[in-house]
Amino acid sequence: MASIEKHGPSWRVIWRYQGQKQRTTWATLDVAEEAKAIVEGYRGNRTAEQVYIDMGVLTPEVPVPTTPTYREWAEKWLGSKTRISPGSRARYKQQFRDHIFPTFGDTPIGDITTIAVGTWVNDLRAVMGSPKTVTRYYSAMFAPMKAAADQGIIPVNPCKATDFKRDQRADDDTGEHKAVYFTPHQFEQLRAAFPERWRVLLDTLVETGVRWGEVTALAKMHLVAPTKRTAARVRVWRAWKRGEGGQRYLGTTKGRAKRSLPIGRDLYDALAALVDGQPDDTLIFRRADGRELDYSDMYNDVWMPSLIAARRCATHPPAPRGEQLAGATGRCRDYGGTRDSGEPCGARVRPGTTRCPSHYGPARNAVSMCGCDGVLVIDQPASWHDLRHTCAAWLFSDPRMTPLMISRRLGHATLATTSDIYGDLMPDLEESAVDAIADARKSAQGTRGKGARRKR
Incomplete structure (x- = not known):
C-alpha cells in the first residue's frame, strides 16, 4: 500500500x-x-x-475537521430510514445498545479504523460463539458506516476493508449453515407422524418453500383457482412481523418480494377445503379461535413431538429412565432421578419403580438409534424452517430448474443470497457448465470450414 x-x-x-x-x-x-x-x-x-x-512535525493552521461520534451518526442514520419495519428498527436499537455503542459509541466515525472493527468482531465471537449472530451485529455496524462513506463524511467504510465473511471464520470456512435437507422418503416418514390436522401445513411449506411468517399469513383471498390454461396459485404477499413493542402485525414479505407461486391441484384443493365457506380474510392456518399461529407453540407442541415420534422405533424404543423394582418407595432423587435442570427430583416414585411418573420411561427427546426401516434417521436437530431448505434442495436436484427460478420462488432479494445460502447444493450445476462448453465446442467442430469462402 x-x-x-x-x-x-x-x-x-x-x-x-x-x-x-x-x-x-x-x-x-x-x-x-x-x-x-x-x-x-x-x-x-x-x-x-x-x-x-x-508524526508531530507539523502543526495544522486550521482545526482538523471533526466527524460525529458513532452514537450520534447511527441514531441519525436510523431515524432517516423510511423503508424498514418497526421490528427491524427495534432490532437495530437493541444491537447498537448492547454490543456496538459500548465499544464505538463515543468514538468519532472518522477515527474508527479497520483494525478496531476487526478486533471488535473477534471479541464478539469470543462472547457469542455463533457466526450467524456475529454476522447480524457486524451488518448493523456496517450499515451506518456505509452511509457515512457514501455521503462523503468519511473517505471509506472501515468495516468493508476487513476480511470478515458472512457466517464464517478462518478455521470454519463452511460457516454455521447446518440446514437439514429431508429426502422425499424422509419427509413422508415425518409427515406420517404428524397429526392429520397439520399435514397440509407441512405440504405447503415443502412444496412452496415459503417462510413461517409467510405461510401463517396466507388467507383465503390469496388462493387463485386453476383455469383451463393456468395452474392454481398462491399469492405470497404478506408476512407476520413484530413491532417495537413485540406485538405482531401483518406487513410486507422479507425483502418486499411479493410473489405468486404455482402449486399443484392437490395442494390447492387441500388449502381451499380449510377455508371453505369462510370470509376472504380468514387465515388458512389458524388456531381454533381463528387467530394466527405462534411459532414457539407450534414448535414445542406439534413439531418436536411429531419429529420425535417419527424417530422412535416400536421394536427398539429408546432406553428408559429408571427401572421396575419391587417394593421401591421414596423420592425420585433417592434413585438418581433429576429434573431437566439437573437438580435432584423430589417427587415420589411411581409404585414399584425407581422414578416418579414424570421421569419414568424414555427421556422426552430420546430417539431410537436402530435405523430400522420406517424410522426417520437424521444426524442433527431440525425445525419448521428446514422444510424451506428441503424445498430448495429438491428444486436444485431437478435439471429443469435454474438458480434464478429457484431464487425467485424462494423470495430472495438477489441471486447472490441464494448462492450464499445454498452454494453447497450447486456443484452439479457447476460441473454441468463443463459439459455445456464441451458440447458447444463439439458442435462447432462438426461445421468447421462450412459456409466460409476463400477469396480468390
Whole structure:
C-alpha cells in the first residue's frame, strides 16, 4: 500500500490517496518506517500533510475537521430510514445498545479504523460463539458506516476493508449453515407422524418453500383457482412481523418480494377445503379461535413431538429412565432421578419403580438409534424452517430448474443470497457448465470450414 525509497541522503514514503500520489520525506529509515506504518494503519486514507501532523512535525493552521461520534451518526442514520419495519428498527436499537455503542459509541466515525472493527468482531465471537449472530451485529455496524462513506463524511467504510465473511471464520470456512435437507422418503416418514390436522401445513411449506411468517399469513383471498390454461396459485404477499413493542402485525414479505407461486391441484384443493365457506380474510392456518399461529407453540407442541415420534422405533424404543423394582418407595432423587435442570427430583416414585411418573420411561427427546426401516434417521436437530431448505434442495436436484427460478420462488432479494445460502447444493450445476462448453465446442467442430469462402 505504501512504499519507501531512498532519495539522496533521505528517505521517502510514497502512497496514493484518492487517486493522487502522496509523499513524505524523512531523515532516517527508522522514521520513514514509522510514517509508513501510520499510512498503512489508515489503509492509505491519509494526505501527506495529515501524516506530517500525525508524526508531530507539523502543526495544522486550521482545526482538523471533526466527524460525529458513532452514537450520534447511527441514531441519525436510523431515524432517516423510511423503508424498514418497526421490528427491524427495534432490532437495530437493541444491537447498537448492547454490543456496538459500548465499544464505538463515543468514538468519532472518522477515527474508527479497520483494525478496531476487526478486533471488535473477534471479541464478539469470543462472547457469542455463533457466526450467524456475529454476522447480524457486524451488518448493523456496517450499515451506518456505509452511509457515512457514501455521503462523503468519511473517505471509506472501515468495516468493508476487513476480511470478515458472512457466517464464517478462518478455521470454519463452511460457516454455521447446518440446514437439514429431508429426502422425499424422509419427509413422508415425518409427515406420517404428524397429526392429520397439520399435514397440509407441512405440504405447503415443502412444496412452496415459503417462510413461517409467510405461510401463517396466507388467507383465503390469496388462493387463485386453476383455469383451463393456468395452474392454481398462491399469492405470497404478506408476512407476520413484530413491532417495537413485540406485538405482531401483518406487513410486507422479507425483502418486499411479493410473489405468486404455482402449486399443484392437490395442494390447492387441500388449502381451499380449510377455508371453505369462510370470509376472504380468514387465515388458512389458524388456531381454533381463528387467530394466527405462534411459532414457539407450534414448535414445542406439534413439531418436536411429531419429529420425535417419527424417530422412535416400536421394536427398539429408546432406553428408559429408571427401572421396575419391587417394593421401591421414596423420592425420585433417592434413585438418581433429576429434573431437566439437573437438580435432584423430589417427587415420589411411581409404585414399584425407581422414578416418579414424570421421569419414568424414555427421556422426552430420546430417539431410537436402530435405523430400522420406517424410522426417520437424521444426524442433527431440525425445525419448521428446514422444510424451506428441503424445498430448495429438491428444486436444485431437478435439471429443469435454474438458480434464478429457484431464487425467485424462494423470495430472495438477489441471486447472490441464494448462492450464499445454498452454494453447497450447486456443484452439479457447476460441473454441468463443463459439459455445456464441451458440447458447444463439439458442435462447432462438426461445421468447421462450412459456409466460409476463400477469396480468390
